[in-house]
Amino acid sequence: MTPAPAILLSMFLPLACALLISMSGRWPNVREGVTLVTATLLFLTVLSLVPTVVAGSRPEATLIEMLPGLPLRFVVEPLGMLFALVASGLWIANSIYSIGYMRGNKEAHQTRFYACFALALASTMGIAFAGNMMTLFVFYEALTLTTYPLVTHSGTPEAMRAGRTYLGILLGTSIGLQLLAILWTWQIAGTLDFTAGGILNGKVAGPMVGVLLLLYMYGIGKAALMPLHRWLPAAMVAPTPVSALLHAVAVVKAGVFTVMKVAVYIFGIDFLRDSGQSQWLLYIAAATVLIASLVALTKDNLKARLAYSTISQLAYVVLGAALATRWGVIGGSMQIAMHAMGKITLFFCAGAIYTAAHKTEISDMSGLGRIMPFTFGAFAIGAMSVIGLPPFGGLWSKWYLILGSIQADEMIMVGVLILSSLLNVAYLLSIPLIGFFGKATGGVQPAAIKEAPLACLIAIGLTALGCLLLFFLPGPLFSLLAPIATP
Amino acid sequence: MIADHLPALQIVVPLISAPLCLLLRRGALAWGLALLTSWAALAMSILLLSRVLREGPISYALGDWAAPWGIEYRVDAVNAFVILIVAAVGAVILPYARRSVAHEIPAVQHSAFYAAFLLCLTGLLGVSITGDAFNLFVFLEISSLSSYVLIALGRSRQALTASFQYLVMGTIGATFIVIGIGLLYMVTGTLNMADLALRLPPFGENRTVLVAFAFLTVGASLKLALFPLHFWLPNAYTYAPSAVTGFLAATATKVAVYILLRFFFTVFGSEFAIETLTLHYLLVPLAVIAVLVCSTVAIFQDNIKRMLAYSSLAQIGYMILGIGLATPTGLTAGIVHLFNHAMTKGGLFLALGCVALRVGSVKLESMQGLGRTMPWTMFAFVLGGLSLIGVPLTAGFISKWYLVQAALEQDSWLLAALVLIGSLLAVIYIWRVVEVAYLRPLPAGAAAVREAPLSMLIPTWVLIGASIYFGIDTSLTVGVARRAAVMLLGGGS
Numbered sequence: 001m002t003p004a005p006a007i008l009l010s011m012f013l014p015l016a017c018a019l020l021i022s023m024s025g026r027w028p029n030v031r032e033g034v035t036l037v038t039a040t041l042l043f044l045t046v047l048s049l050v051p052t053v054v055a056g057s058r059p060e061a062t063l064i065e066m067l068p069g070l071p072l073r074f075v076v077e078p079l080g081m082l083f084a085l086v087a088s089g090l091w092i093a094n095s096i097y098s099i100g101y102m103r104g105n106k107e108a109h110q111t112r113f114y115a116c117f118a119l120a121l122a123s124t125m126g127i128a129f130a131g132n133m134m135t136l137f138v139f140y141e142a143l144t145l146t147t148y149p150l151v152t153h154s155g156t157p158e159a160m161r162a163g164r165t166y167l168g169i170l171l172g173t174s175i176g177l178q179l180l181a182i183l184w185t186w187q188i189a190g191t192l193d194f195t196a197g198g199i200l201n202g203k204v205a206g207p208m209v210g211v212l213l214l215l216y217m218y219g220i221g222k223a224a225l226m227p228l229h230r231w232l233p234a235a236m237v238a239p240t241p242v243s244a245l246l247h248a249v250a251v252v253k254a255g256v257f258t259v260m261k262v263a264v265y266i267f268g269i270d271f272l273r274d275s276g277q278s279q280w281l282l283y284i285a286a287a288t289v290l291i292a293s294l295v296a297l298t299k300d301n302l303k304a305r306l307a308y309s310t311i312s313q314l315a316y317v318v319l320g321a322a323l324a325t326r327w328g329v330i331g332g333s334m335q336i337a338m339h340a341m342g343k344i345t346l347f348f349c350a351g352a353i354y355t356a357a358h359k360t361e362i363s364d365m366s367g368l369g370r371i372m373p374f375t376f377g378a379f380a381i382g383a384m385s386v387i388g389l390p391p392f393g394g395l396w397s398k399w400y401l402i403l404g405s406i407q408a409d410e411m412i413m414v415g416v417l418i419l420s421s422l423l424n425v426a427y428l429l430s431i432p433l434i435g436f437f438g439k440a441t442g443g444v445q446p447a448a449i450k451e452a453p454l455a456c457l458i459a460i461g462l463t464a465l466g467c468l469l470l471f472f473l474p475g476p477l478f479s480l481l482a483p484i485a486t487p
Numbered sequence: 488m489i490a491d492h493l494p495a496l497q498i499v500v501p502l503i504s505a506p507l508c509l510l511l512r513r514g515a516l517a518w519g520l521a522l523l524t525s526w527a528a529l530a531m532s533i534l535l536l537s538r539v540l541r542e543g544p545i546s547y548a549l550g551d552w553a554a555p556w557g558i559e560y561r562v563d564a565v566n567a568f569v570i571l572i573v574a575a576v577g578a579v580i581l582p583y584a585r586r587s588v589a590h591e592i593p594a595v596q597h598s599a600f601y602a603a604f605l606l607c608l609t610g611l612l613g614v615s616i617t618g619d620a621f622n623l624f625v626f627l628e629i630s631s632l633s634s635y636v637l638i639a640l641g642r643s644r645q646a647l648t649a650s651f652q653y654l655v656m657g658t659i660g661a662t663f664i665v666i667g668i669g670l671l672y673m674v675t676g677t678l679n680m681a682d683l684a685l686r687l688p689p690f691g692e693n694r695t696v697l698v699a700f701a702f703l704t705v706g707a708s709l710k711l712a713l714f715p716l717h718f719w720l721p722n723a724y725t726y727a728p729s730a731v732t733g734f735l736a737a738t739a740t741k742v743a744v745y746i747l748l749r750f751f752f753t754v755f756g757s758e759f760a761i762e763t764l765t766l767h768y769l770l771v772p773l774a775v776i777a778v779l780v781c782s783t784v785a786i787f788q789d790n791i792k793r794m795l796a797y798s799s800l801a802q803i804g805y806m807i808l809g810i811g812l813a814t815p816t817g818l819t820a821g822i823v824h825l826f827n828h829a830m831t832k833g834g835l836f837l838a839l840g841c842v843a844l845r846v847g848s849v850k851l852e853s854m855q856g857l858g859r860t861m862p863w864t865m866f867a868f869v870l871g872g873l874s875l876i877g878v879p880l881t882a883g884f885i886s887k888w889y890l891v892q893a894a895l896e897q898d899s900w901l902l903a904a905l906v907l908i909g910s911l912l913a914v915i916y917i918w919r920v921v922e923v924a925y926l927r928p929l930p931a932g933a934a935a936v937r938e939a940p941l942s943m944l945i946p947t948w949v950l951i952g953a954s955i956y957f958g959i960d961t962s963l964t965v966g967v968a969r970r971a972a973v974m975l976l977g978g979g980s
Contacts, residue, residue: 067888067961138879145878155926163922171914175877176907180891183903187895 004059006045007074007129010084013042014122018115025111032099035114039092042121046088053081054480060131070192072138075131077194078480079264079333083257084128086340087250091121093459094245097348100455101241104355113153113239119146124250127257133182133192133266136258143254144170150242151235158237165234170221173228178219181212185266194261198268210277216262217281217318222255225318226288229311236303240351243303248310248343253336256317260333263321264484273324281322286416288315293423300361302350305427306343312420313339313386319413320401326485328404333481335397338385341470342394345382345463349375352452352460362431369435371449374457376435378464383428385467388421393470494547494560497531497570498613500524505605514597518585521601525578525608532574536567554618555679561618565971568822569615569745572829576737577608583946584730587840591642591728600640606633611742620668621678623746627664631657634735638727649722656709656719663706670699683754692763700764703750711743713807714777717800724796729840732792736799737833741825744806752975761813770811775905777804782912791849794916795835798875801909802828805890812893818972819965820889826964827882827957834950835871838864841939841947854920856929860936863944865924867951872917874954877910881958885965
């Protein structure tokens with residue numbers, strides 16, 4: 001246990017950034033400069049913690065004792081380390097992209113947009129480094145509230161309705177179910193610290209384990225487990241950078257990250273497996289994987305299709321947790337990083353298509369790939385990574401998840417995972433295929449359409465490259481994550 | 488020397504200042520005097536609380552007439568805390584009152600307003616500080632009569648009917664309380680509350696004692712507006728001047744809750760009230776109904792002041808729920824919420840007062856676009872709203888945390904779930920305002936609206952800031968509340 005100012009710095013930086021942004025609203029270049037500099041500094045700060053964590057140490061920091069025995073406390077462990085790296089790293093790419101997108105589309109209220117974005121990142125860091133369930137809950141709620149203005153950014157009646165769904169489901173589940181679960185845990189375990197091996201073993205038994213698990217799993221609405229997934233498609237009314245970083249990376253990953261944390265550090269995977277109460281979760285997760293994929297097939301709106309694809313891919317992580325085996329947990333955790341990189345690429349491309357050609361429906365994109373080859377090429381790369389094809393990073397999470405299913409003797413889950421990959425091929429790869437080889441429809445006027453703004457393309461290039469890079473990096477990732485699955 | 492008379496000065500200073508305010512015919516002078524008085528009262532209340540926390544309960548014999556014959560002022564952890572709440576809210580609201588009152592009340596009535604305000608403050612402080620049951624009634628009447636006047640000063644004509652309605656209901660409540668006290672005097676021959684607590688147990692379930700208990704319970708419930716005795720409150724809060732609504736919402740009902748606490752746990756003793764009379768079977772369901780029904784009604788209000796008034800009724804339900812559970816955690820929750828809600832709701836009403844000053848109306852539709860034109864006011868409103876909902880890092884969360892924990896301790900899953908459902912209802916009524924203020928454009932052709940003056944913004948933010956601060960650092964609030972709860976239940980000093 002070593003104290004680390006870098007932890008508090010990682011939350012302070014985006015906060016200070018939000019303040020600077022709101023003061024520099026009149027000078028857009030300064031404002032964006034602040035975002036970029038902070039994003040880079042934040043990533044470096046997070047990176048500085050990596051060697052310590054890999055060496056097996058757990059840096060920690062305590063802010064204040066909120067309630068007796070329940071301090072606001074931060075501890076960096078491998079899972080949180082990975083999540084923080086992903087979120088802060090992709091914030092850099094996303095900030096570059098935002099500049100191109102927001103200016104290209106002449107969006108209003110850009111200062112509020114960047115400020116809320118920074119606040120959301122501060123909350124995400126708090127979630128990643130939370131040392132107990134209370135701290136995690138605090139930042140979980142903060143993330144919901146700071147992203148609400150981003151979802152309702154356009155202020156249209158549609159955005160207002162979406163905002164209601166967003167807030168209603170996320171606050172409703174977290175206050176109604178998750179808080180209850182946390183209080184129950186506190187009541188029976190007398191602690192909420194994330195502890196290797198869990199804190200509930202011997203404190204609760206029988207079907208009550210299942211009830212508590214249910215409260216947690218549906219209380220974590222951000223994980224978008226069906227049937228509480230509707231907020232995610234609704235949130236797609238937000239500007240695309242928000243969908244990209246928050247609703248493919250930070251917010252949803254905060255959800256499944258919390259699921260993992262609860263499974264590994266509150267229940268403990270051994271306890272979860274021995275109790276046999278996670279079986280239902282396995283089937284719900286599998287059902288979400290398949291149903292969401294099928295729904296995605298029917299969506300013609302590109303962002304809606306990607307949203308349902310996200311719901312399906314998030315359920316992989318829940319599935320990994322529900323398997324409660326070593327490989328399952330590692331696969332699920334890896335999925336957090338792999339899917340983030342792939343899906344943010346896809347959203348970037350969707351936004352680039354919108355900015356350049358003002359197309360939102362897939363059927364209108366026929367032949368567009370020949371005009372925007374870079375964007376559609378990157379889309380294909382992102383899609384292949386999400387599907388789990390080599391040579392892209394997504395392969396590894398699928399690989400470990402299948403291994404985990406075999407380890408848990410759940411052959412049905414092996415089948416579900418393979419079937420889902422086939423469905424992914426159908427709904428994701430069809431898009432670049434239409435783009436490159438489809439006949440140009442009347443809607444496409446090649447002369448008027450160019451590639452998206454340069455800033456967008458740079459960001460797309462970076463993340464597409466990231467997908468490729470992750471394929472060659474399973475070793476370091478595995479050695480980072482291995483300790484969480486070892487009792 | 489003078490420090491020994493602190494309990495008396497706490498009451499005497501505002502009591503004397505009130506008529507002086509009336510003599511200073513100029514409104515500004517009266518305001519200045521009232522302001523100084525309220526700050527002095529706050530300073531004294533802080534001294535009192537710190538002394539109680541350091542040295543234990545203080546007993547002060549008024550005029551050196553020894554208790555139980557003379558009037559005793561008795562300050563312990565419970566009422567020192569309530570006194571602090573009342574004095575603090577008074578001290579924060581007076582700076583705010585100047586602009587708000589100038590806007591809402593004709594100038595000729597200003598000095599009368601401040602005199603009535605100080606009398607109300609005196610009455611509320613007196614109810615909290617006294618250890619004598621009849622003296623409690625006297626102070627209760629001082630605060631009630633002055634609050635009828637304050638409410639009647641509201642701008643619209645409905646303020647008069649609202650005030651009259653409150654006068655009728657409040658008088659019935661006070662009469663019930665005095666009947667209860669009279670019956671107790673009949674049985675025991677004493678009015679000193681500590682003395683009553685000693686003399687009552689031998690009577691057991693004496694019929695007169697039971698009737699006294701019933702009268703006191705109903706009387707106090709009327710004053711604190713427990714469902715279904717709450718009908719006076721929404722009108723009174725809606726039509727009173729903004730500063731008055733803020734003050735009464737944060738203090739008057741809280742003091743009435745204190746009366747209930749004092750009689751249940753100190754005078755009758757928790758054994759009698761809860762175990763013998765099983766009062767929790769009455770209080771808990773009523774509290775839950777208050778939470779659910781009043782929160783739901785709040786959702787459908789178009790006048791935001793009235794919406795917050797219904798929300799207050801629901802929050803009173805939370806306090807009574809905590810008290811009704813009658814466990815250390817439950818009582819802690821109730822007492823903590825007493826404080827937290829005073830800060831939060833006071834702040835919210837003050838924010839609304841800023842809107843009333845600049846826009847001239849507190850109807851939902853007139854708040855369109857205010858998120859842009861009055862950013863500080865509306866952001867204060869949002870933060871206060873989050874505290875009402877019980878989002879973590881706000882004071883409201885701490886209250887909910889203890890309340891749900893108290894319910895879970897008794898394996899009462901239903902109660903825990905109902906408390907949380909109440910929070911979700913709060914999300915709905917708060918977010919209606921947020922959507923209108925932030926997502927609707929300013930109505931076309933509306934007069935330009937400016938941000939409220941600093942003299943009103945700062946007090947608003949002090950209360951809102953407190954409701955955030957006490958959600959993060961809870962050592963003072965929870966610490967005092969827990970001590971008070973243990974003392975009330977354990978029968979300790």
